[in-house]
Amino acid sequence: MAVRKSFLSFAPPWIGQEEIDEVVNTLSSDWITTGPKTQRFEEEFGDFVGAPAALAVSSCTAALHLALATLKVGEGDGVITTPMTFCSTAHVIEHLGARPILVDVEPDTLNIDPEQACSEIRKHKAAAGPNKVTRIKALLPVHLYGHAAELDSLLQLCEEHGLALVEDAAHALPATYKGRLVGSFSESSSCPILTCFSFYATKNMTTVEGGMLVGPSEHIQEARIWSIHGISRGAYQRYSARGSWFYEVVRPGFKYNMPDFQAAIGRQQLRKLPSFQQRRHRIAGLYSQAFSELEELQVPVRRPVVGHAWHIYAVRLNLDALTLSRDQFIEELKRRNIGSSVHFIPIHVQPYYREKYGFRPEDFPVAHREYQRLISLPIFPKMTDEDVSDVVAAVSEIVRRFKR
Ligand SMILES: Cc1ncc(COP(=O)(O)O)c(C=O)c1O
Incomplete structure (x- = not known):
């Protein structure tokens, strides 16, 4: 039996001197949390995938949670998703008091099966009275392993039934469907499309931990408020030279912002x-x-x-x-x-x-x-x-x- 000399890890990251220099540079500056570097990273990432707007957050899980919160998913709602995923895809639905409605996958790609999703939507619509458990608000496909799900069929379902599409694109950077990058579809769609990427240590690019939510500008603006305690303006806008101390809390928001030293890593990784x-x-x-x-x-x-x-x-x-x-x-x-x-x-x-x-x-x-x-x-x-x-x-x- 041939045995390798050293253990081959499954998916180690690749951090170079460029990332280390950027982190040191950021940590030596007067601004280390969410600020100008995070803003640049959002702009560069949005341009890269062709999205109208982007919000850098602490994880893909946070992006998924924010996407659903922005769509006002809550008690009594259902979100259709796949069983073939990491637990956080379903957890975020539970966190909002909604119900994950699982639909089996296609045998070749292991991505959600659009035909079964369609039957599930029809079944829930047909149910009436006390047995009507949920109002389906969104489809949440996962582009498993980096292979895009059947976006044409899923978008058609969303348009027909007035649903939003939340893409779990934790694996799908950069993946394309019919020549377009995952993350770029919201511009041409009549239903809201929000796409969530992961920068966890093993992902195609990393910020150690982190994620990005991309989608229509009005949704990203709303998600930005949810991502930082529901405060109408971020800390950088308050503490920088042109800032003002005053803020208002307009939502019971979360704490999901990405700090500048992580965005510094992300900007270098994006180039690579x-x-x-x-x-x-x-x-x-x-x-x-x-x-x-x-x-x-x-x-x-x-x-x-x-x-x-x-x-x-x-x-x-x-x-x-x-x-x-x-x-x-x-x-x-x-x-x-x-x-x-x-x-x-x-x-x-x-x-x-x-x-x-x-x-x-x-x-x-x-x-x-x-x-x-x-x-x-x-x-x-x-x-x-x-x-x-x-x-x-x-x-x-x-x-x-x-x-x-
Ligand atoms: C399919 C899928 N969705 C969501 C996540 C969550 O990503 P994060 O760790 O950035 O929250 C993962 C993490 O591995 C994942 O594989």
């Missing part, structure tokens, strides 16, 4: 994003080339209309052709010093959601079946071709050894 993406594409290409030959594995798809952000490279095991489980496969990788992960344990099998809504695993059969055979392999921009070869060799060897 195109080169980071080139590398991700190359790694995904090398993996797919190698693994397509193994019938024990299913490689990720890319639909022709989509430009993939390759945040996660998830292979699926053809378990019938192997004598080991997914969990054992991960252990075998670990024995060879290769890190890996699983994206995701579906929401409906997590104890909180399972117990609150009485979900059974088979309620979302595609999400549940696919979860059991998913493995995310290392993919990150500073991964070398040698690292990629080590992963390919380890995976191929495990497949050969445990072939049925």
Whole structure:
């Protein structure tokens, strides 16, 4: 058995001297929290994705929460989302007292299935009287792994039923759908579209922790107020030379602002994003080339209309052709010093959601079946071709050894 000399992490960040210099420069200045650098980062990011306005926040979770708060989602409302996601996608709906309405995913991309979303909307609209549990306010798709969800069908549903679209784009920087970047769709749509990005340490670019909400200017203005205690003006506008001490609290807001020293990292990372993406594409290409030959594995798809952000490279095991489980496969990788992960344990099998809504695993059969055979392999921009070869060799060897 070939074992790598050092452990290959699943998704380490790539912070260079440029980011370090910018952080030191910011920390040495008189303004270290939300101020001019955050404002520049918002402008640059908005320009990059082609969004009318942008708000930098403390996480993608915060962006999702703000998006829904801005849309006035609350008690008695429902938001349609996917079980194949990180828990925060559903948590933010719960935080507002609304109900996450889960819809199963499409077998190839594992993105929300628009046809099932349509049936769910119709079902809820048809329900009447005391059993009418919710008024559906929004669709919340996740562009899973960086592969855009079926935006045309989802937007058509939103327009037909008067819903807003909140995109969980934590993985989707930069992803395209029919040649347009995720984050740029709000300009041409008649329904509100709010898009939420993550800059968590493992993401395609990072601010250590952080996120960005983009969308129509009036929504972003409102979200900005919600993001800083519901105060009508931020601290920089109060404490800078041209500021005034007076402020008014107009909402019971949150504390979700991004400080300047983090925006400083973000601005440098954004400049490097195109080169980071080139590398991700190359790694995904090398993996797919190698693994397509193994019938024990299913490689990720890319639909022709989509430009993939390759945040996660998830292979699926053809378990019938192997004598080991997914969990054992991960252990075998670990024995060879290769890190890996699983994206995701579906929401409906997590104890909180399972117990609150009485979900059974088979309620979302595609999400549940696919979860059991998913493995995310290392993919990150500073991964070398040698690292990629080590992963390919380890995976191929495990497949050969445990072939049925
Ligand atoms: C699909 C998805 N949505 C939301 C989040 C939350 O992002 P953050 O950690 O920036 O809040 C994550 C985090 O990994 C995620 O994978």
